[in-house]
Amino acid sequence: MTEETITLEIFRYRPEREEAPAFQAYEVPCRKDWVILDALNYIKDELDGSLSFRWSCRMGVCGSCGMMVNGTPVLTCGAFLSSYRPGPIRVEPLANFPVVRDLVILMTDFMEKLNRVHPWLIRHEEQPVSAGEYLQTPAQLAEYKPYSMCINCLLCYAACPVYGLEPTFIGPAAIALAQRYNLDSRDEGFRQRTDVLSQDDGIWECTFVGECSTVCPKGVDPAGAIQRYKLTAAVAWWKHFLLPWQRGT
Amino acid sequence: MKKTRDPFWWTFFSAGGTLSALCLPVLLLLFGLAIPLGWVEAPGYEALRARIASLPARLFLFVLITFSLLHWAHRFRFTLYDGLQLKHLETLILAFCYGGALAGSLLAGILLWQL
Amino acid sequence: MSHRPRYRRYQPRLYQRRMPIFWWVHRAAHIRFITRELTSVFVAFGALELLFLVRALGQGPAAYAAFLAWLQTPVALILNAVTVLMLLFHSLTWFNLAPRALVLHAGGRRIPDAAVRGLNYAAWVVVSAGLAGLLLAT
Numbered sequence: 001m002t003e004e005t006i007t008l009e010i011f012r013y014r015p016e017r018e019e020a021p022a023f024q025a026y027e028v029p030c031r032k033d034w035v036i037l038d039a040l041n042y043i044k045d046e047l048d049g050s051l052s053f054r055w056s057c058r059m060g061v062c063g064s065c066g067m068m069v070n071g072t073p074v075l076t077c078g079a080f081l082s083s084y085r086p087g088p089i090r091v092e093p094l095a096n097f098p099v100v101r102d103l104v105i106l107m108t109d110f111m112e113k114l115n116r117v118h119p120w121l122i123r124h125e126e127q128p129v130s131a132g133e134y135l136q137t138p139a140q141l142a143e144y145k146p147y148s149m150c151i152n153c154l155l156c157y158a159a160c161p162v163y164g165l166e167p168t169f170i171g172p173a174a175i176a177l178a179q180r181y182n183l184d185s186r187d188e189g190f191r192q193r194t195d196v197l198s199q200d201d202g203i204w205e206c207t208f209v210g211e212c213s214t215v216c217p218k219g220v221d222p223a224g225a226i227q228r229y230k231l232t233a234a235v236a237w238w239k240h241f242l243l244p245w246q247r248g249t
Numbered sequence: 250m251k252k253t254r255d256p257f258w259w260t261f262f263s264a265g266g267t268l269s270a271l272c273l274p275v276l277l278l279l280f281g282l283a284i285p286l287g288w289v290e291a292p293g294y295e296a297l298r299a300r301i302a303s304l305p306a307r308l309f310l311f312v313l314i315t316f317s318l319l320h321w322a323h324r325f326r327f328t329l330y331d332g333l334q335l336k337h338l339e340t341l342i343l344a345f346c347y348g349g350a351l352a353g354s355l356l357a358g359i360l361l362w363q364l
Numbered sequence: 365m366s367h368r369p370r371y372r373r374y375q376p377r378l379y380q381r382r383m384p385i386f387w388w389v390h391r392a393a394h395i396r397f398i399t400r401e402l403t404s405v406f407v408a409f410g411a412l413e414l415l416f417l418v419r420a421l422g423q424g425p426a427a428y429a430a431f432l433a434w435l436q437t438p439v440a441l442i443l444n445a446v447t448v449l450m451l452l453f454h455s456l457t458w459f460n461l462a463p464r465a466l467v468l469h470a471g472g473r474r475i476p477d478a479a480v481r482g483l484n485y486a487a488w489v490v491v492s493a494g495l496a497g498l499l500l501a502t
Contacts, residue, residue: 015377071390098378106378139472161394164383165331204255207327208461209397227465230259237256263465269407270455275492277410277451279499280417281444285435292499294425300498301421310418314411321408328401334385353408357415364422 006030006081007088008039010051013099021099023090024048030085036076037065040091040103053103060217063153067103068092073158073215094158096167110154113170116196117178122189140185147180147225149218156212156222168201172212172222175203179225182232194233203229258323258347265320268313298364307361315354322350403454406447413444459484 005027013021026047028039037055044051055065058077065076070090081089097105127134156172157163163171178193197203206226213223239246284291292300300306326346330336388394420431434440462484463477 013379015379016373021379095381096383098380100376100378106376142474161331161383161387164387165334166336198256204259207331207397207401209394210461211393214393221464224464227461228467230256231263231465234256234260234263238260241257265407266454266458267462269410269451270458271488271491272495273407273410274448274451274455275495276414276499277444277448279496280413280435281448282441284432285441285444289500291432294421294428297428297499298421301418310414314415317407317411321404321411324401324404325408328398328404332388332398332401334383350408353412353415357418360415360418360422364418 004030006039006085008036008043009088009090010040010043010103011090011092011099012051012102013093014050015101025088028081030081030087032082034081036067036069036074036079036081036084036089036091039081040076051103052101061151063151066094066153066155066158068095068158073155075153075155075217078217094154096158096160096164097154105154107154109167110152110157110171110174113174114152114177117170117174117193118189118196119174119177119181121181121184121187122192123186124188134186136185143185144180144183147176147183147220150177150180150220151218153217155215155217156220159211159215161209161211162205162207166201166205169205170197170202172206172226173220175206175229176220176222176225179229182229190232194236197229198233198237203233206230258319261316261319262323263320265316265318266324269317269320272313273317302364307364311354311357311361314357315350318350318353319347322346399450399453400457403450403457406450407454409443409447410451413447455488459488 006029008026008028009023010026011021012024026043028042028047031038034042037058040051040053040055044053053065053067055077056062057064060075060078063075066073067076068074068091069076069079070084071092073094076091091103093099093103093105097107097109100106150173152173154173156176160169160172163169175197178197181187182190182193203226206223208223208227210223213221216222279289283289301310323346326342329338329342329346335342388398417431420427435444459481463480466480468475468480
């Protein structure tokens, strides 16, 4: 009995050889326990060693194997071949990012934006070590925990039409991570982050398409984080506007 | 980079979204379908006028109409940006959307004042 | 003739993609999104109709009768049927998304999303019944 196979149509872009990208089809065994990443590794090992793609952990933690599969951004290590039967499966690099080669995208833009939202605990004054830990109740932890699950896989950016249209938009993951620290009881950096995020390219660009949350493999809900941020920022804006004598406090 | 006036407009967008979601379906169902199709009888002129001319009713209608128009202005502005990629016409779109909504609000104020 | 610089080893030559104008027609979720955004047009239309009702009431019984007669024309009926459907879609999407933006706390605990949604729907029922009662009471 011959083994069942499935066809992968893979986006190929080799800048040293061709001007424009093209799709190349490969036939791979459709094994029950194989995910798309296994099929890509099979192609690289057995069929065509020139195929380039990023991967590392194979278990949905490192966030480096995100690609567009049939037009939807997914982590290829968690997408089983069998659920795409009978195929063909179209594999492309993450949308909205420049392509370096084949399935590899340039993520410099995100790295710069992530840094801009100060994704770390900000204190007006650090407590001396002798004062002990910054204590936190389980309820305070629960406030920000969902947002801390982000693995920077950039699926949300690939799903976000606003980022595709307006590349200056800071984007879902960076804003969700800003919220992760804003909602942390130990943090005092809300104003600093809001100064960054209330600019033209910040939270107000988002139109709540909501696809970022749909594709997130970690259930982070960046769309919810952004709308929540808008509400808080709008209240802060009106306070600042109506109660000018309270400014600077 | 300059700070936007978006928090200001967004407040009216969301307040208008909530108010219109709560109030408009029943009002349009009554006046747009139920009354013209004869499912319910139209309120008489004097009775309806007296009810709408009361101060709380006039204030309510003014807020409802104004906020609904501002809700449209803000949402439609971004629909034009994203749906048709017209961000380069930003000034024109801002004038059309918010200007239109404010003109409608002014008209609502005048008509409700004169009632 | 291409003005793109030729490929040099170890120097990336990036391939940039662009979104098509009608990017929102290809996916059901995007069509739902654009429909949701376009409900705002019908919110504005509904508000303007109320404004015309106010104007008719201000002008006298004849104008009010003429307004009611206009509501019975086929154009007005079709327009209003679409408006009611779009307004219902607006209300449903608005109330369903509300808990994502509005996070409420009671007694140090976060109120579950379903409860926030339920409160919105309850308010919708009460307001609708109240407005209908006020308008139709004889």
